[in-house]
Amino acid sequence: MPAVHDARAKLFDFVVRSNEQVADGVFRMTFESGVALELAAGEFMDFAVPGNPAQVLRVPISFSHAEAASKTVQIEYAVVGDGTRRLSKMAPGDASTLVGPCGHGWCLPAKSGRALLVSGGIGIPPIVAASEMLSAAGIAFDAILGAQTADKVVACDVDAVRAAGSGDADCRVVVATDDGSLGYHGFTTGAMEELLSERSYGSAYTCGPTPMMAGVSRLAAGAGIACQASLERMMGCGFGACSCCNVAMADGSTRLCCMDGPVFDAEEVAW
Numbered sequence: 001m002p003a004v005h006d007a008r009a010k011l012f013d014f015v016v017r018s019n020e021q022v023a024d025g026v027f028r029m030t031f032e033s034g035v036a037l038e039l040a041a042g043e044f045m046d047f048a049v050p051g052n053p054a055q056v057l058r059v060p061i062s063f064s065h066a067e068a069a070s071k072t073v074q075i076e077y078a079v080v081g082d083g084t085r086r087l088s089k090m091a092p093g094d095a096s097t098l099v100g101p102c103g104h105g106w107c108l109p110a111k112s113g114r115a116l117l118v119s120g121g122i123g124i125p126p127i128v129a130a131s132e133m134l135s136a137a138g139i140a141f142d143a144i145l146g147a148q149t150a151d152k153v154v155a156c157d158v159d160a161v162r163a164a165g166s167g168d169a170d171c172r173v174v175v176a177t178d179d180g181s182l183g184y185h186g187f188t189t190g191a192m193e194e195l196l197s198e199r200s201y202g203s204a205y206t207c208g209p210t211p212m213m214a215g216v217s218r219l220a221a222g223a224g225i226a227c228q229a230s231l232e233r234m235m236g237c238g239f240g241a242c243s244c245c246n247v248a249m250a251d252g253s254t255r256l257c258c259m260d261g262p263v264f265d266a267e268e269v270a271w
């Protein structure tokens with residue numbers, strides 16, 4: 001995947017339509033914004049969140065679903081600090097601004113064959129968007145959606161991935177939990193090994209904790225499958241100006257997560 005500094009990001013207003021808790025520590029927000037007309041799967045937005053004038057940095061968040069006709073976008077986010085806590089307090093009708101679409105999203109697979117999607121934790125929203133992208137392109141997929149425990153599984157996102165795969169009778173959507181409280185008992189990489197032993201895949205897509213993506217990348221490479229990974233870095237500007245979001249690459253170079261990513265060819269990343 002080449003470095004692509006083709007920034008399309010602009011400033012948009014957004015108005016909250018709904019904002020509710022959907023799993024332990026995880027919220028889903030639906031908002032209306034013109035950015036819905038421009039988003040592609042795997043891209044992200046940088047949100048100005050009201051409530052703390054001392055906090056001038058925006059919060060980068062991916063999306064799971066964007067609908068041009070209604071100009072609505074859905075995001076799911078974990079409350080981890082002050083910015084996401086203030087985001088969770090925004091009520092229907094509240095307004096602010098975002099910068100987007102940011103970054104470089106998922107590509108359609110170069111090789112034919114079933115795709116395998118693997119997400120862990122709050123890595124699920126861009127994987128939902130990937131499932132809808134593949135479905136729209138007529139590409140069959142299986143998905144593994146992991147969480148630590150059942151109460152952290154974002155059920156509405158699992159349903160969205162199932163809906164995207166519903167046109168394919170052979171589509172498998174595996175929910176995995178670390179403690180076995182729901183679905184497959186173990187890490188997503190264990191579930192991936194099982195699927196790889198039963199089926200062949202042409203491509204893989206992953207988003208989640210770095211150790212999980214490193215494992216998915218290793219398994220995909222071992223099976224000869226091209227894998228795309230959506231990375232996270234701490235971000236300052238979100239559009240290439242501050243160089244604080246460096247990603248070390250396997251060839252010794254560095255790239256910017258906010259501009260060259262967040263989606264990278266997994267084999268090019270120095271895990």
Ligand SMILES: Cc1cc2nc3c(=O)[nH]c(=O)nc-3n(C[C@H](O)[C@H](O)[C@H](O)COP(=O)(O)OP(=O)(O)OC[C@H]3O[C@@H](n4cnc5c(N)ncnc54)[C@H](O)[C@@H]3O)c2cc1C
Pocket residue numbers: 044059060061062063075076077078079080081082083084085122125126231232233234235262
């Ligand atoms: C491209 C991109 C897409 C993202 N998409 C989503 C998403 O769809 N849903 C979601 O819940 N989160 C997403 N994140 C992570 C989200 O941006 C951070 O959780 C958020 O910025 C934390 O802000 P805060 O003010 O609440 O917490 P802070 O007080 O800033 O930090 C709280 C804790 O979170 C850690 N943290 C903060 N920012 C990041 C980051 N960028 N990556 C890893 N750890 C971080 C800090 O080290 C600290 O431990 C994404 C991040 C990036 C870079």
Ligand code: FES
Pocket residue numbers: 234235236237238239240241242243244245256257258259
């Ligand atoms: S966040 Fe500023 S360059 Fe990437």
